[in-house]
Amino acid sequence: MDRVTSGTVIKISKQWWLKINxxxxxxxxxxxxxxxxxxxxxxxxxxxxxxxxxxIRAGCPVPPIGKAVEVRYREDRPQWAKVL
Structure with missing residues (x-):
């Protein structure tokens, strides 16, 4: 069964090696x-x-550091999660 909690963005890194013209x-x-x-x-x-x-795909908005985001995780294995 899945549960939802709140998470915080702690790091953002730009992938310079993958440039999209x-x-x-x-x-x-x-x-x-x-x-x-x-x-x-x-x-x-x-x-x-x-x-x-x-x-985060190129061109899509990136949440700033410190912003709260939703995280869905498995109740029996919380390390298996998905950032929504």
């Missing part, structure tokens, strides 16, 4: 480039702290 013609290397991000979310279940990472 949004323009057909560029004037310089980063002209029109967007990058995906990975966020690290910390959540607490029964007094124990867990961390989960989530891939």
């Amino acid at each position: 949004t323009k057909p013609v560029r004037m310089h290397a980063l002209d029109g480039a967007i990058f995906p991000h990975i966020i690290k979310v910390q959540y607490v279940v029964d007094g124990r702290i867990y961390c989960k990472r989530k891939w």
Whole structure:
């Protein structure tokens, strides 16, 4: 059975190695480039702290550090979670 709790974004890292060009013609290397991000979310279940990472696609909004996000986890295995 799944449960939902609140987690906090503790780290954001931009994936510089995966550049996505949004323009057909560029004037310089980063002209029109967007990058995906990975966020690290910390959540607490029964007094124990867990961390989960989530891939954010390029162009999608990235929550800032300190923002609360929802985390769905398995009741029997809280380390198996999904950031919503």
